[in-house]
Amino acid sequence: MADTLKTLTCPACGKPMEKIFIPSQGINLDICTQGCGGIYFDNREFDNFDEQHEDISKILEKIDKTKFESVDTTKERICPNCGAKMVKNSTSIHQRIEVDDCYVCGGKFLDNEELQKIRAEYANNEERSADVLKYVYNTVGTELSELDRKNAEAVQKRDLAQKLFYKVMGL
Numbered sequence: 054m055a056d057t058l059k060t061l062t063c064p065a066c067g068k069p070m071e072k073i074f075i076p077s078q079g080i081n082l083d084i085c086t087q088g089c090g091g092i093y094f095d096n097r098e099f100d101n102f103d104e105q106h107e108d109i110s111k112i113l114e115k116i117d118k119t120k121f122e123s124v125d126t127t128k129e130r131i132c133p134n135c136g137a138k139m140v141k142n143s144t145s146i147h148q149r150i151e152v153d154d155c156y157v158c159g160g161k162f163l164d165n166e167e168l169q170k171i172r173a174e175y176a177n178n179e180e181r182s183a184d185v186l187k188y189v190y191n192t193v194g195t196e197l198s199e200l201d202r203k204n205a206e207a208v209q210k211r212d213l214a215q216k217l218f219y220k221v222m223g224l
């Protein structure tokens with residue numbers, strides 16, 4: 054998807070966002086430099102910035118050590134690109150960071166410092182997925198062993214019932 058040239062309105066604080074060209078990725082980002090420090094990524098742009106080996110120095114130049122307006126992060130946001138309601142999603146199973154996603158145009162909005170937090174959570178997407186898998190296996194694994202235990206119990210009870218039946222019937 055092509056970068057739009059129109060100035061976007063920050064979905065968190067309503068200020069006009071500044072277009073910042075990131076040469077290493079060849080991408081224009083919209084950053085709320087005059088307001089809350091939030092960053093808007095067009096469809097799939099975020100994939101170029103979420104891993105630790107990916108260069109975000111150009112973004113940090115704009116936002117690091119700057120005092121930004123604080124905003125209510127729990128409030129519903131409207132996508133500045135297409136006007137749809139954005140949906141809050143956790144970035145990992147730990148649910149420490151919530152970002153706003155637009156399911157209509159694929160845009161993503163991060164509040165100030167969320168990009169740094171997301172990158173600090175895992176070194177790369179392999180680690181992020183591995184953690185999800187581990188979580189799923191742990192959960193399913195516990196349920197499976199509980200099922201096994203109940204199964205074994207049921208077998209025992211059936212044996213007992215059978216013995217009792219034979220005894221009562223004098224077999």
Ligand SMILES: [Zn+2]
Binds near residue numbers: 067068085088089091
């Ligand atoms: Zn803002």
Ligand SMILES: [Zn+2]
Binds near residue numbers: 133135136156159
């Ligand atoms: Zn959108």
